[in-house]
Amino acid sequence: MSGPSNGRRAIDATIVDVQTVRVSPTVKPELVVAGARGVHDRSDFLLVRVVTSAGVTGIGEVSATLTWSGEDGATGEYLIRTVLAGAVIGQPIAPVADLERRMDRALAGSPFTKAGLSTALWDAYARTLDVPLAVALGGPLHTEIPVKCSLSGDGDRLRDTHRAAAAAGFGSFKVKIGLDPVADAERVALARQLCGPDAFIGLDANGGYRRDAARRAVELIRPSAPAFLEQPVEPGDLAGMRQLRDLGLPIVADESVFGTDELVSVLRAEAADVVSLYIGKSGGPGRLVSMARLADAFGLTVVIGSNGELGVGAAAQLQAGAAAAGLSTHIPSDIIGAHYYQEDVLAEPLTADGRTARLPDGPGLAVSLREDIEARFVSVTDEQGHRFDAVPAGTGTAQALRRTDNPNP
Ligand SMILES: [Mg+2]
Secondary structure, three states: OOOOOOHHHHHOOEEEEEEEEEEOOEEOHHHOEEEOOEEEOEOOEEEEEEEEOOOOEEEEEEOOOHHHHOOOHHHHHHHHHHHHHHHHOOOEOOOHHHHHHHHHHHOOOOHHHHHHHHHHHHHHHHHHHOOEHHHHOOOOOOOEEEEOEEEOOOOHHHHHHHHHHHHOOOOEEEEEOOOOHHHHHHHHHHHHHHHOOOOEEEEEOOOOEOHHHHHHHHHHHHHHOOOOEEOOEOOOOHHHHHHHHHHOOOEEEOOOOOOHHHHHHHHHHOOOOEEEEOHHHHOOHHHHHHHHHHHHHOOOEEEEOOOOOOHHHHHHHHHHHHOOOOEOOOOOEOOOHHHHEOOOOEOOOOOEOOOEEEOOOOOEOOOOEOHHHHOOOEEHHHOOOOOOOOOOOOOOHHHHHHHHOOOOO
């Protein structure tokens, strides 16, 4: 990473290039997660790098999966190279929020893809200021975040997953449920037996139950002393979520909340006690921090959730989590990064003991990529037909799209 420049010249720097590289890490066989949304054994992700006119670079990660938002590394690469790069190239690096608005005008939806580019922009901005990203985001409010690991599968499969997680130091867990109350109760009972009587164990149904099945599952699982119930029913059933709060377990909203509008709906419906915020669902680290502030103002506790991030994404979770108001110290977050995969993309892994994720020292995300991955980045300007020239503020791809491609102006 290049060093910062000082003063006004640096903050006036513009985005001069956007670069991408696809990565497809394999999940450690013993940690493959099988939940109500299917089996996840490999990730198809994208790394993003931005370069400013001051020579500062920033990196980000599109940690997207098709079952979550209809995005992955391939769609992320396409959307960044054909649309989003053109929305930010030539624009000032600050304020980053303005660049995010330009991305929203140029492209509907696709929050995980926008989050990858947004993370790279925030990293470059914080490196320009020569401060940690958590500081650029208004923190840090915390320098250590408790973490947990997901357990899934039945019988020997669950034993293997638990053994691998315990060997990595994890002491807090989340068990995947949401398929069948009786089988789910057996799985959680085995998890309790493996993890010990004092271990923290939460439940995540990934929206797999109907209301009555969720109620029955909690009755059956209650002897295993679960600490929370995440997304018991489908994302839109906020009335059901609210009803299930009478079970006496903290209800965590995950799939119910992507962006700010959905957070507001959950707050209005009083549908949850806790909200799980992701860098990807919210559209980037800055928006995650804004959403945490809103949740906290209305008494909702925040945890940082995961879409199986690699090291860059985990560093972004850590920096944004450190700046997030209302972050739970009781319910651990899902910042596990490289632990999940056979190999990591970072030159130096984040320190991880399975219990606590600690904010690293240094500007921006405070991580750097392996040299062989750095060498594989391809600039958006390298491809014929995808050349973005610097454009004055207020013009460019967004406006061009509006003129030619938007059927609902
Ligand atoms: Mg979840």
